[in-house]
Amino acid sequence: MKDNVISETDVTTDKIKIAARDVQVYYGDNHAIKDVSVDIQDKTVTAFIGPSGCGKSTFLRCINRMNDTIDICRVQGDILIDGEDIYDSKVDPVQLRAKVGMVFQKPNPFPKSIYDNVAYGPRIHGLARNKAELDDIVERALKRGAIWNEVKDRLHAPGTGLSGGQQQRLCIARAVATEPEVLLMDEPCSALDPIATAQVEELIDELRQSYAVVIVTHSMQQAARVSQKTAFFHLGHLVEYGETDKIFTAPEDPRTESYITGRIG
Amino acid sequence: MGNFLNVAPTTLLVIGVLMLTALAYVTARRRAMTAAGGDARKLHSLPGYYGYNAAMLTAIPAFFVLVIWLLVQPMLIQNAVIEMIPQDAISDGSSVNLVMSDVRRVANGLTTAVDAGALSADAARDISVTDTDVRGLLADNGVALGSDVNADVLAAAQRYRSMQTTGQWLMIAVIAAVALGGAFVALRATTVDFRARNMVERFVLGLLMIAASLAILTTVGIVFSMLFESINFFKLHPWQDFFLGDTWAPNFRGDSDLSILPLLWGTLYISIIALFVAVPIGLFAAIYLSEYANNKVRALAKPLLEILAGIPTIVYGLFALLTVGPFLVDLFGRGEDGILGVDWMSGATSVLTAGLVMGIMLIPFVSSLSDDIINAVPQSMRDGSFGLGATHSETIRQVVLPAALPGIVGAILLAASRAIGETMIVVLGAGAIARISPNPLEAMTTITTRIVSQLTGDTDFASPETLVAFALGLTLFVLTLGLNVLALYIVRKYREQYE
Numbered sequence: 029m030k031d032n033v034i035s036e037t038d039v040t041t042d043k044i045k046i047a048a049r050d051v052q053v054y055y056g057d058n059h060a061i062k063d064v065s066v067d068i069q070d071k072t073v074t075a076f077i078g079p080s081g082c083g084k085s086t087f088l089r090c091i092n093r094m095n096d097t098i099d100i101c102r103v104q105g106d107i108l109i110d111g112e113d114i115y116d117s118k119v120d121p122v123q124l125r126a127k128v129g130m131v132f133q134k135p136n137p138f139p140k141s142i143y144d145n146v147a148y149g150p151r152i153h154g155l156a157r158n159k160a161e162l163d164d165i166v167e168r169a170l171k172r173g174a175i176w177n178e179v180k181d182r183l184h185a186p187g188t189g190l191s192g193g194q195q196q197r198l199c200i201a202r203a204v205a206t207e208p209e210v211l212l213m214d215e216p217c218s219a220l221d222p223i224a225t226a227q228v229e230e231l232i233d234e235l236r237q238s239y240a241v242v243i244v245t246h247s248m249q250q251a252a253r254v255s256q257k258t259a260f261f262h263l264g265h266l267v268e269y270g271e272t273d274k275i276f277t278a279p280e281d282p283r284t285e286s287y288i289t290g291r292i293g
Numbered sequence: 294m295g296n297f298l299n300v301a302p303t304t305l306l307v308i309g310v311l312m313l314t315a316l317a318y319v320t321a322r323r324r325a326m327t328a329a330g331g332d333a334r335k336l337h338s339l340p341g342y343y344g345y346n347a348a349m350l351t352a353i354p355a356f357f358v359l360v361i362w363l364l365v366q367p368m369l370i371q372n373a374v375i376e377m378i379p380q381d382a383i384s385d386g387s388s389v390n391l392v393m394s395d396v397r398r399v400a401n402g403l404t405t406a407v408d409a410g411a412l413s414a415d416a417a418r419d420i421s422v423t424d425t426d427v428r429g430l431l432a433d434n435g436v437a438l439g440s441d442v443n444a445d446v447l448a449a450a451q452r453y454r455s456m457q458t459t460g461q462w463l464m465i466a467v468i469a470a471v472a473l474g475g476a477f478v479a480l481r482a483t484t485v486d487f488r489a490r491n492m493v494e495r496f497v498l499g500l501l502m503i504a505a506s507l508a509i510l511t512t513v514g515i516v517f518s519m520l521f522e523s524i525n526f527f528k529l530h531p532w533q534d535f536f537l538g539d540t541w542a543p544n545f546r547g548d549s550d551l552s553i554l555p556l557l558w559g560t561l562y563i564s565i566i567a568l569f570v571a572v573p574i575g576l577f578a579a580i581y582l583s584e585y586a587n588n589k590v591r592a593l594a595k596p597l598l599e600i601l602a603g604i605p606t607i608v609y610g611l612f613a614l615l616t617v618g619p620f621l622v623d624l625f626g627r628g629e630d631g632i633l634g635v636d637w638m639s640g641a642t643s644v645l646t647a648g649l650v651m652g653i654m655l656i657p658f659v660s661s662l663s664d665d666i667i668n669a670v671p672q673s674m675r676d677g678s679f680g681l682g683a684t685h686s687e688t689i690r691q692v693v694l695p696a697a698l699p700g701i702v703g704a705i706l707l708a709a710s711r712a713i714g715e716t717m718i719v720v721l722g723a724g725a726i727a728r729i730s731p732n733p734l735e736a737m738t739t740i741t742t743r744i745v746s747q748l749t750g751d752t753d754f755a756s757p758e759t760l761v762a763f764a765l766g767l768t769l770f771v772l773t774l775g776l777n778v779l780a781l782y783i784v785r786k787y788r789e790q791y792e
Contacts, residue, residue: 097679099587126682136673139696148691149681199677206681 075255129203135195137187173201193224321347338490402436522763541727570652575659613722642724666700706780
């Protein structure tokens with residue numbers, strides 16, 4: 029179940045990238061996240077698992093303040109990235125999101141060409157000084173998204189014409205094109221077939237070299253395959269957080285054990 | 294009143310068939326239940342379906358025959374009666390149709406007289422002009438005739454009445470037979486295994502198909518009627534002048550200049566001004582409502598905008614004539630007394646007046662279509678853009694609008710085709726002078742207003758001055774049809790690419 033080779037060779041740093049303290053999230057009157065405190069390490073894949081509606085996606089969306097776009101959502105507590113409180117009034121959520129990239133459940137390429145999809149972020153943030161530099165950024169992002177070889181001959185074809193797995197890798201390339209420091213993935217493989225899933229998982233493992241990756245997943249096998257740290261959420265609480273190995277082999281909390289053995293979910 | 298007796302038996306017949314239909318429903322239902330031994334589960338379909346099937350078979354053929362009969366009988370009778378009228382009974386300046394309407398009046402008058410008791414049924418059949426003053430008799434019973442009744446007309450009227458009576462009895466017999474036959478067939482078919490449910494399903498399908506084909510056939514009918522009249526027009530007037538000439542000067546003594554170009558110019562000029570008003574305002578309103586407004590504002594603003602769409606266009610026309618026009622004159626006209634101190638505009642009616650008001654009319658049209666289209670852009674697109682650190686307006690400009698563009702272009706073209714076909718605003722706001730001029734402060738006129746003016750008042754449908762209305766209408770139709778087809782094409786082409 030566990031891919032031991034990767035996790036033990038590459039975890040070299042313990043630097044904490046994201047620190048959350050007593051985070052509460054309310055949707056109107058509904059208390060969706062309760063007292064969540066967690067430290068997420070840099071250059072590590074952290075998996076959030078838990079039954080549907082447990083709050084793992086909601087918590088993920090707090091990390092880049094995507095919840096700000098929902099009117100009725102309120103967030104309390106502190107989330108710090110590199111020691112800086114992202115809910116501070118000085119922080120511009122738009123700038124923050126350039127630093128904290130996000131990949132969504134369903135591949136959502138824009139109705140533009142493959143090139144324009146990837147160039148979207150760099151153009152908005154003015155990352156390229158000229159066309160050649162932009163070409164360079166796009167090529168690097170597509171290579172990092174492990175899709176360059178498949179699309180290099182049709183960069184100006186619409187991104188929506190790709191297959192589902194290719195679209196998702198394009199979205200990952202689009203997210204890394206703005207040079208983020210953290211990559212959030214909300215069930216990135218739930219709309220993909222097993223082959224495309226394997227490709228994306230492989231890619232996630234490579235992305236760990238450069239970013240702190242946080243992935244929400246419903247598949248416990250996937251969490252075990254790609255992550256080094258796992259957090260188990262249940263009914264808005266963070267029940268258990270630790271080394272993926274340990275969570276899956278010797279969970280401390282009985283609820284975690286019930287979930288990974290399939291008794292609750 | 295003339296058809297009173299004609300209607301009464303028909304009404305009774307309809308009621309009879311309906312009663313028979315209800316009876317067939319109840320009987321078939323009961324028969325199905327009996328056949329199943331009282332256990333509905335043994336039937337192929339629910340018992341009600343057997344009832345519906347029987348009701349359908351009773352009513353539909355009977356009503357079908359009834360409608361055909363009511364259409365055909367008067368024609369047959371007329372043809373039979375017309376032969377009785379000698380050629381010389383048709384006086385000068387009159388026609389067979391006028392004589393036939395005399396015959397019908399006399400026939401109906403006789404019927405009224407019989408009903409009133411002034412005449413016995415036998416007498417009505419046998420009287421002749423030589424020994425009775427038919428005109429006086431009928432006048433006593435409230436049927437006024439223009440002249441004395443001549444012998445041929447009276448005989449024809451009597452023949453008309455007798456044929457009508459015979460036809461009526463025959464009709465009742467035939468329809469009763471058809472209805473009973475239908476009921477009988479349905480009841481015989483009502484067995485445990487009969488697939489009544491499928492029959493009813495097929496009936497529903499047929500009904501829907503008839504509705505769809507009626508809509509299409511009507512369109513085809515309209516096009517053909519326009520086409521034939523236009524052909525008549527082009528037989529009387531050279532097409533070169535119509536399409537290529539530069540003067541519109543209808544003259545009812547003949548020898549008119551009937552050229553579409555000045556009208557087309559006015560139409561397009563006003564439409565373009567209207568679109569310049571409606572597209573930005575409508576589109577921005579749609580963007581605000583669908584992207585920025587909260588639920589409370591949207592719940593209030595959307596219905597308010599749609600009220601604009603519910604205002605009759607004649608009211609917009611009044612607004613143009615009484616409010617916008619005079620305001621524009623204050624602004625651009627009156628020389629020293631005006632607001633700008635210039636004298637560019639003399640009358641309230643102008644291209645600008647009509648264009649502005651028509652633009653206001655089109656705002657809700659553009660905004661509500663665009664609003665629907667913008668809302669249809671999946672939220673995941675916006676999330677993707679926000680997730681990359683784009684602001685709200687960047688997201689709208691670079692992701693939402695490009696995704697919605699084909700739909701928005703479609704909406705604009707639909708608005709354009711409405712602008713081109715709009716009538717009342719331009720009748721009141723644009724003026725009546727046909728000319729080709731670039732000055733928007735001058736009065737001009739449009740295709741639709743000229744159709745109205747060519748067809749109102751005393752018209753002679755054999756002169757090119759009247760028939761030109763059909764050629765104008767056909768051109769307008771082709772224009773708007775072309776725009777609609779283009780709109781649909783654009784929407785479809787880009788939808789394939791992006792979904």
